[in-house]
Amino acid sequence: MNEPAAAPVGRRRVELIAATALGAAATAALSVSMYGYLADADLWLRYPLGRALARLTGSGLNFGFAFCGILALTAAWLWLGRVRPAIRETMLILTIWALPMIFGPPVLSRDVYLYVEQGWQLLTGANPYTTGLGQGGPTAAMVQHWVGTTAVYPPLTLRIQQLVVTIAGADGYASVVGMRVPALAATVALAPICAALARRVGTSPARAVWWAVLNPLTMVHLVGGAHNDGPMVAVAALALLVAYRGTAGSFVAAAALAGVAGALKQPGLLFAVAVALIMLQRLDLPDRRRRWLAGAGLVAGAIAIAALAFLAVSALCGLGNGWLGTLSVPGSVVTFTPADQLAALIQQVGAAVEIEVPDDLRQRLVWPVRVVLLIALALLIRRYRRSPIMLMQSAMLAFTLAGPAMRGWYYLSGITLLGVAGSRRVLAVGTGIIVMTLTSEGFQETARVAYPLGSGLLGLTLGALAAVAAYPWLWPRETPGERQRVS
Template identity: 45%
Template sequence: MRPWWWVFAGLMGVLVVMGAVNADLHGLLEHRASWWRPLVTFPAHAVILLAWWQLGPRWKRPLLTAAIWSLPMIFSFPLHSRDVYAYGATGWQVDNGFDPYVTTLGAAGQPGLLVGIHWFDTTSVYPSLQLDIFGLLSRLAGADLYWTTVAMRLPAVLALVILAFVLPALARRVGVDPRLALWAGLLNPVILVQWVGGVHNDALMVALAAAAVLAACDLGWRGWRGLVVGGLLLGLAMGIKQSAALFGLGLVAVAWQLRRREGDGWGRLAATAVVPGAITVAAFLASSVSFGLGWRNPTAGNPIEATSNAPLSWVASFFRYHELLPVATANQLVSLASSVLIAIGIVVVWVLLGPRGDTVARPWPFLVAVLVVACVCGPALQPWYVTWFIPFFVLCRLGGRWNRLWLLGVLAAGLLPPLQDLISPYVAMAILAVPLFLMLRSWGGTGYSPLPVA
């Protein structure tokens, strides 16, 4: 098939997914998908993935293709997630003078009724800057449910525009073809479906974090200007979602690779970390003036409450189902276990890949590995969480084995959502694990690499 036919095939896949999801809304209230929906949406997702794969990293129109596939999703009801209704409820609260850190989501009129059973009686978990943006978009849409959903996609569109500039610039710095970076990190169906279709605020967080890393590559003002600007951008990213703090470790590693000179040691590395770190914290606190740090309230939604793709969420679900511990106690224990595991994992990754006084080590694999550890060991893991590191993977310039695992991860994140509309995440993962394992095994020792190896 000619490339433009694959663009058309991907567009048809998007339209089929939208049609099936929008035809199965059950009056918008939270409801498991009808039995037939995955039978339609799963093959459609597979077609989108196949079309993206067939276009390949040498495709000359990745940005235009991303626009063609994304445009219909802007006007769709949310795909595979109800998060946007929480955004809409929060925006309604802000626009009407309520404090989202005090008033529960369910009190926010119609969007509050749609947020889902796990979050109805909880307060907002997002930072103050994000609340301000939700309020602005809700006001822009006149608090209309449909148009608020459309408006909440504008940050995702902005995120794609930012990545369209940032990814090629980062790729050139590490000797990677910019077209490969755009194909793998922006045109990727997981990015487009989850950011635009699923309406997740991870989009702007990741884009600002990527811009922060690029800024840190600037060596002006004797090497400090990039650290200042990078810290500022990372602080704004944290204002969108607190998880952006994890990118700070990778930012320092990348910055150290460019700044270390013969004779530099731990003191210089510490300064390279402290300067952007302090500015990040200051920018985050400055962006929180509207509502403060109320997201830390005990009434805020706890990600452990909902079973997800995170192994620790299964442990919490087991405790709840068998009533082995009070719910609050079980959640606290799982949260503590998650924090300990993430800390241990990051230390291990730092020892293996991270910067030290006498070496720059491997900054890009370090950045990605930190994010992977946080996802796998976290109390919650959703398919859209993998968009944290998808844009950065090709910058690592890894070999065939890691590229194969990357492809399997993309396939899993792309195919799990339609299954999880109907069945539990751990069941969906078990079902999908079989064909993915067989695919990995079929490659065996062939040395096959799905990405060009630089």
């Protein structure tokens, strides 16, 4: 497919400004929409502006603001992909898009209140692994649905949460806004890391940065939601970059960084496998048998080093490994996992034709769905066996889909680096996943419904349409002259 000729400088500038303005309006709409479903005790209702915005969006308008915001943000991002901003332009756009959300309520998730509560527990001398939530912290009124549960996150993340609450003086509003700092820092750090990774694999650095830091999933769930997946993904990406140096020392350092990523959030440990595959690729062994033996040894070594680093960081944090006893908590609720949606579909069809469906159908479907995903992953491994980054992103997406629960921010570990090595077709699929999860979550959060089948099907339909429609707009891996305009 021939690439379109570059737009004249004047037209490009107009399009760049227009797309940036559209994205800023979108993030503002998303932030405003969140006032429409604040709880009575929410922190933002202390202030006149917060109460005014809550009244504005409290009569069903929050749904319209949120949905229009999601679609407009996606359109602005894809428009920028067609304009192809340089890295400096992308970082300026990130700043402009982030500003409307930084001081507003958390977007499409209330997990940040949980982070503050856990940080407050540590500040008061309690251990979140042994002390249930809702014990009187500054956000206790906003974590009622978590009351009595204990922390699921690794120790390093809990210590970061404690640091934020300490700096904020245990003030609820300042602590919630402060929780965005680690997520924003991770988003900014992804820019040079992704650019360097793209140079390593011979693709466009500017494209890699545009995809990683401006995609709607990053904007909504890192900037807007302050989720702790951001630091994990940034450290994991740094591990891959270090691994590309191809020395024994860099292998050890990269595997250790994967362990640190795991200490931020457990899936980060899986990036140790990608570290091993990158090292194997750098060795360039001609004999197939030697490649298999070396690969097995490198994978085992990387996992061992990552595990040791994880344990060392955990020991330094001094909280123990109480999260091991809470691994079943995320799976105790119905979310948008394939098993959940398939079970909901079968139950609705069964009810329509008056066929009795087992109450535990969801649990029965979990492993058949995982087997299907495992087969799909095997095919992807064959397809991307020469691309460790694409192989790892495929594995992380499969891991997310096969998990006991699925939230939009879980996709970040399998989406963020697609711009480094993915083809235009891969980015189209990634765009579909982004639209699918954000529209499903937007419907669920703003319409106050409990993960109905309808919201999942709506997201799947819009995601499929977005994947097809976005393809011509997406930035190819490399274009003539692209490498001359990367900063």
